[in-house]
């Protein structure tokens with residue numbers, strides 16, 4: 001390989017904005033700070049959504065893109081778990097992943113490593129065959145990583161389902177977590193997705209290193225326990241490089257810039273942003289309660305609304321497209337006109353990173369996707385947690401009970417979070433000079449400063465990234 005050629009890393013993100021966005025941020029840093037070239041090899045189950053395309057536009061020239069041929073899901077049973085669908089997209093793309101990597105190797109571009117997320121582990125075999133090192137990029141909390149790494153042991157300790165355990169579960173280095181709040185895929189031990197996750201517990205250990213989108217001050221106990229176990233249990237080296245979040249302004253479509261213009265006209269810290277991530281949905285009854293609760297709170301809000309789905313909370317996950325027609329027929333009658341002067345409702349997708357960094361945003365009601373949490377945290381915005389699927393319940397638990405920067409509404413006897421409860425929590429978070437709001441805000445400000453410090457020139461996360469880059473630079477490229 002010629003002396004001056006930069007080294008090359010291939011990144012394989014599994015479908016999902018929550019995986020692609022932080023991996024793109026990771027690539028930008030690798031290119032910007034360490035002069036690497038990156039090729040994204042992108043498996044998918046259909047044509048890339050508008051949101052997905054926009055994440056991949058305007059990138060530096062040293063980041064290349066290769067969309068793989070879409071896989072077919074026609075044979076999947078209805079109601080298959082979202083985690084199974086994501087994992088299958090990668091498995092069914094393995095031949096084209098191999099082809100893409102072989103082609104990079106044959107062009108002698110200096111390829112040293114393959115980086116996958118937690119659904120791409122099956123591609124490690126391809127990396128091995130091609131003499132590349134294999135890295136796991138973990139786009140969620142180090143605590144979730146620790147839970148999965150610990151699952152092999154946990155599995156042997158009881159035959160009960162974890163939600164039945166009377167005492168909270170002790171995860172190495174972490175605040176004890178109630179069984180019912182552990183990640184969704186491990187709650188039903190008879191399910192295929194449980195078996196898949198148990199397999200991951202072993203597969204993660206095959207990585208040459210694990211890059212995690214978190215930082216020391218956020219998950220100190222868990223990170224140091226993972227790093228200690230590198231020697232005692234021969235875990236791969238763990239590199240906390242976060243928080244890697246989307247920050248810069250991108251080109252916005254009209255509806256998106258309308259959100260920001262609307263925010264410009266609101267008072268500082270007065271708006272509650274309400275969003276359930278890239279694919280979260282609520283049932284019809286729950287949407288109704290939420291609308292009426294927001295109305296009852298009398299606070300200002302900016303709500304990203306998707307049509308209801310009564311079957312699965314992750315129903316829109318693979319279909320992140322902006323709705324063309326914004327029809328909000330499913331909202332309570334008269335809601336839009338009654339809240340017109342203090343609420344804005346947008347369909348499907350909003351420029352979340354910009355909204356959270358806007359001065360007028362003072363609170364965030366979130367489904368607790370890890371990226372959403374990090375984006376809120378780097379902007380010092382306190383939270384209301386409303387977890388839906390994946391490991392979101394666990395994130396919600398940590399935010400309310402351990403880190404204490406969030407309020408959590410509870411479901412009533414009906415099984416739904418009712419409007420009175422919603423109004424109460426929204427008021428508590430948003431009320432000017434409210435006692436609860438001030439407490440949460442102060443803690444968030446501290447985390448915001450810690451996040452900035454982690455990413456500063458000699459911060460821990462910057463150093464961890466430099467360490468990975470150094471290891472890669474000391475390898476000889478293909």
Ligand code: UDP
Pocket residue numbers: 016017018019021246275276277278279280304348349350351352353368369370371372373375
């Ligand atoms: N996002 C956005 N606009 C939306 C919804 C989501 O920009 O309307 C972005 C959000 O800023 C975050 C990502 O999509 O970066 C969602 O990731 P997260 O981990 O929060 O949740 P997921 O979508 O994976 O459930």
